[in-house]
Amino acid sequence: MTSRFSPYGLWTLFALPLIAWSWMAMTSTNPRIIHMLVHPTGEWAARLLIVTMMITPLAMIFRGKGWTRWLKKNRRYFGVAAFAYAALHTVFYLIDRGSLSRVLGHIDRIWIWTGWIAFLIFIPLALTSADRWVRELGTWWKPLQRWTYVAALFVLVHWAALHNWEEPGVALVHFAPLAALEAYRLWYWYLRPRPSRTA
Numbered sequence: 001m002t003s004r005f006s007p008y009g010l011w012t013l014f015a016l017p018l019i020a021w022s023w024m025a026m027t028s029t030n031p032r033i034i035h036m037l038v039h040p041t042g043e044w045a046a047r048l049l050i051v052t053m054m055i056t057p058l059a060m061i062f063r064g065k066g067w068t069r070w071l072k073k074n075r076r077y078f079g080v081a082a083f084a085y086a087a088l089h090t091v092f093y094l095i096d097r098g099s100l101s102r103v104l105g106h107i108d109r110i111w112i113w114t115g116w117i118a119f120l121i122f123i124p125l126a127l128t129s130a131d132r133w134v135r136e137l138g139t140w141w142k143p144l145q146r147w148t149y150v151a152a153l154f155v156l157v158h159w160a161a162l163h164n165w166e167e168p169g170v171a172l173v174h175f176a177p178l179a180a181l182e183a184y185r186l187w188y189w190y191l192r193p194r195p196s197r198t199a
Contacts, residue, residue: 007077014081017044018088025092034096041089042115046155046171048082050178053152057181060188076129079148083126086119111161118154121147152178 021037030036055075059068071078097103106112125145127133134141152175159171 007074010074010077011081014048014077014084018084021088034092038089038092038096041085041092042159045082045085045089046159046174048078048085049148049152049155050174052078052082053148054178054181057185060185061181080126080129083122086122090119111158114154114158114161118151118158121151121154125151 017040021041025034025037052075055068055071055078059072062068094103097106107116125148128137128141128144137144156171156175159174
């Protein structure tokens with residue numbers, strides 16, 4: 001039974017697109033290859049972030065199911081993988097811009113600064129994801145990790161605004177399942193009818 005929860009196969013799956021895109025970046029003769037890889041790496045990071053955040057409400061709905069237990073056990077791996085692709089997305093973006101002045105020249109645009117804020121929030125979340133930090137931070141660990149929700153909002157705006165709000169539907173469709181699950185989670189904890197207590 002333990003082998004079912006081995007992380008090695010999961011990390012292999014996570015690594016395949018990263019390896020493929022990195023190889024393309026290093027070997028392609030297309031002068032625009034880095035520019036072409038900025039978008040898919042960012043989308044992959046966002047999708048992994050969404051999956052990571054969906055795990056807890058899914059586990060609430062499908063209690064006791066083996067696949068939800070597997071997801072909960074490996075949730076931090078999904079989060080770290082999301083950060084890895086966000087980092088690759090950022091590296092490709094910086095290479096594509098080519099200079100600090102060109103990077104700073106776009107910093108005031110909403111689809112740029114929202115992405116940077118989301119990435120900066122992800123850094124401490126990823127760095128403190130190991131078991132050691134869970135022990136070190138104690139009761140502070142969960143409040144810190146809840147900043148994921150703030151980062152996710154910035155990611156949504158970053159993605160939706162990327163094309164001057166002309167095509168926000170793609171981002172909204174991706175985030176809609178997460179929004180529905182989080183709405184259920186809020187209803188379950190705060191709004192659902194509860195049986196009245198009797199003396």
